Amino acid sequence: MTEMYNTKNAGVRRLMQEAKELSKPTEMYHAQPMEDNLFEWHFTIRGTIGTDFEGGIYHGRIIFPADYPMKPPNLILLTPNGRFELNKKICLSISGYHPETWLPSWSIRTALLALVGFLPSSPAGALGSLDYPPKERKRLAKLSADWKCKECGCLMKDALLPITEDGQSKVNEEAKKLATQVKFQDESVLKQQETATEETVERQEENETAETTVAVEASRETGTPNEPVLSESVHTEVPTPVTTSESMVQEPNQEQSSQLSHQLTARQLPSSNFDWSLLLKIPLALLCVAVFIILLARRVFVENESALRDVSEL
Numbered sequence: 146m147t148e149m150y151n152t153k154n155a156g157v158r159r160l161m162q163e164a165k166e167l168s169k170p171t172e173m174y175h176a177q178p179m180e181d182n183l184f185e186w187h188f189t190i191r192g193t194i195g196t197d198f199e200g201g202i203y204h205g206r207i208i209f210p211a212d213y214p215m216k217p218p219n220l221i222l223l224t225p226n227g228r229f230e231l232n233k234k235i236c237l238s239i240s241g242y243h244p245e246t247w248l249p250s251w252s253i254r255t256a257l258l259a260l261v262g263f264l265p266s267s268p269a270g271a272l273g274s275l276d277y278p279p280k281e282r283k284r285l286a287k288l289s290a291d292w293k294c295k296e297c298g299c300l301m302k303d304a305l306l307p308i309t310e311d312g313q314s315k316v317n318e319e320a321k322k323l324a325t326q327v328k329f330q331d332e333s334v335l336k337q338q339e340t341a342t343e344e345t346v347e348r349q350e351e352n353e354t355a356e357t358t359v360a361v362e363a364s365r366e367t368g369t370p371n372e373p374v375l376s377e378s379v380h381t382e383v384p385t386p387v388t389t390s391e392s393m394v395q396e397p398n399q400e401q402s403s404q405l406s407h408q409l410t411a412r413q414l415p416s417s418n419f420d421w422s423l424l425l426k427i428p429l430a431l432l433c434v435a436v437f438i439i440l441l442a443r444r445v446f447v448e449n450e451s452a453l454r455d456v457s458e459l
Contacts, residue, residue, distance in 0.1 A: 173316040174257040184209040189304040196265040201286030202301040217247035227277030236272040262320035
């Protein structure tokens, strides 16, 4: 298989390294790539003691993206289990459904232990989850030992090492610890968080709108107009003379309006863009003037020379 892939690729090197580390099955998990595809693996995990999945052995697929480990893989279960739908991508914060929570330092072993620790959790309406009764899950766990994969030919009762109490308890503790570190979140929890965030934003917008409305109503009641916020504007106060003459009252208003219009006109004038064609037009104009002067001088010279010849002949 090494000859089929570019060993300089980071994802290929990482998968080959992990395939070497997971080459031998353990009591709780095992995973290896398919013979003709390094980016598709088959895995086997064992259910934990003291849960509805005790005694169960479950088989599934791992589909890796081309840029693994920068992006997470997708996990798919193939063995009936009563917790996840079959042949459907599992929605976990450590799977391809949520690349934003994936860390490149996590490995295939991390994903398998995470799945072991996540099996006994409540589905809570997550995408692709099932909520079978405990009795049915235990029945499926007993039947799983005789399940055989049609693709790789793996028989569940021969896929893992014989279980020991010390080995399983150690792996169970590690899976629980990993579950705490990874902070599993199914689709329903993420949707609840997104909904809560949207509600918070909506409340903030409603509060801002209410405050603005109250301010406008208060200004209307007091008769104080709302002052617009203008960037880079200078507000000047022009004293209004107190006179009884209408013409004298109008004069400062006219002067003020003329000043404001002059300022607005100056501000509204668009900035002149430099005409780069002048760099070509000016030299051409100078060249034409020089040619014209040379031709004129040459004509004067020729006329003077012809006049001198006529005088000499006389």
